[in-house]
Amino acid sequence: MNEESSLGRYLEAVLFIADEPVPTLDLAVLFEVTAARMQQQLERLAQDLKDAGRGVVLRQVAGGWRLATHPDTAEFLERFVGEQRRSRLSRAALETLAIIAYRQPISRGQLAEIRGVSCDGVLRNLLSRGVVTEVSRDAGPGRAILYGTTPVLLERLGLDNLSDLPSLADYMPDGITVQKMESGLGPGL
Amino acid sequence: MNEESSLGRYLEAVLFIADEPVPTLDLAVLFEVTAARMQQQLERLAQDLKDAGRGVVLRQVAGGWRLATHPDTAEFLERFVGEQRRSRLSRAALETLAIIAYRQPISRGQLAEIRGVSCDGVLRNLLSRGVVTEVSRDAGPGRAILYGTTPVLLERLGLDNLSDLPSLADYMPDGITVQKMESGLGPGL
């Protein structure tokens, strides 16, 4: 296999697992090639996927490159997701929602710090479902957007008020880290 | 484009957005073809991806089909996601996992009895990795929680089914070792 095509397959693998558009420059750094070479390689991969009439396409979107399903497969995809027997929030989405509920208002950065990974994709999902919203901006220099939960979430949970959320101390396993947890929580919770 | 190849691309799109292995039968229902035809189609797609030397492969794991990156791209992926994605299990965790896999459903007490030490710490680790889960409760008076393995574990092991695991009997110590153990335990009366 020549160097070109092996770079192509590494590229495909990286784009496959990325859950955000990946900037050309990030990829150039990862593969230790120039940005121009990377751009060329990405365009070639996009063209290859298109020419082969594949179900997945590579698109250059806001700030980066992203694999996505071909628009003409939408009908099957909708049927597929509609028929999923097991429809629940992904673990990542559930945990992100839980952190926001208990520690609001909270920024993306703080969320990522608690979960150890970027939560951007999950956050978009929660925002579009209307259970989370932007509530304010951080007073700090970055003026980061802060997120909180919405009345829609309370309604779904059958709660009147955020303070009706169960106390985390009641759910701690073996009471080991209660203190650590409680001290990390905002006032009133 | 002929019918075969268009089914292939729809299939690829569906597998691309699925977040767990999809059973052949679910796909057969979705595309309104027989299960046999679907199986054939899936095997062909897997072969096509392999033959083309692509960065993504199709595997039959945990009772279904799932796209995954080719192992020889792992080096770049680990650099891309920042290593921390998959840390290895400790020996204690592996032993506990082996016992659960073969003796499920099993309680904490039964686990501790077999290993000779409490397994609570490692069990929490296995639960948080999603490879083990609570499956039921014991009918006995204590109603102890019983644990079992998850499809995530099968996927990590690259197995379609738990019954694909080798028989435990194959791992029994041999006669000489057993004799040695026996004499090591004391009086030969």
Next chain:
Amino acid sequence: MKLDVYEGPLDLLLQLISKERVDVADVSIASVTEEYLRAVRDMGEVDLETASSFWVLAATLLELKSLKLLPKRSAEDPEIKLMLEERDRLLHRLIVYASFKEMASQLSDRLDANAGYFSRSAELPEELIPAAPDPLRELTPQTLAQAAIRAMTPPEEETVDLSHVTPMKVSLEEMIDTLKERMRSRRQSTFRALCAASTSRIDIVVSLLAVLELSKHRFIDIDQAEPFAEISLKWVAKDE
């Protein structure tokens, strides 16, 4: 003899027994114990549950060991029969444990061989969200609280640090030396008297092991009239 990885009393026993060049008929409870105590010292800390599960096993081994130290008795003796049953149970546990231990390394190989496959964990594309059944319908305050704890609890450490573990005051070797000197000067004593100064259960157990070792090497004789009676000790070694 040095055991690098210690995963519990069964594991330790298994490792001791399967070491080559150990006279297995003589795997003395002392060496098992001493090895364990050294492992404990090296670890710096061990949780109480692990410690007590070791002592349960040590007690069983002690019993078996005592069979060898005592004059030969008939296999028909009900007490002996009971001990042999005990030994068979322990042997069975060891075999089962050994099988799982072997299987664990097989699982490890399989996990390693498959570690290179990464799957997508990306969220559903936004345009498909309306088509999916509402995933929030099963959400309850409880599941939310549990998820919060899962997300905010730092990754589990597998070794539990409990500080209330009895520190080991003397090693078995030191205890053997001490008791040997004491018995040499006193000539006759009881186990209770020897342990009078012991403040912890571990010290007493170590003393008992030391006494058994001294008896095995014919420094002292042990006599006990009946179970739970006073244990008399007599110095029988020829003084140099």
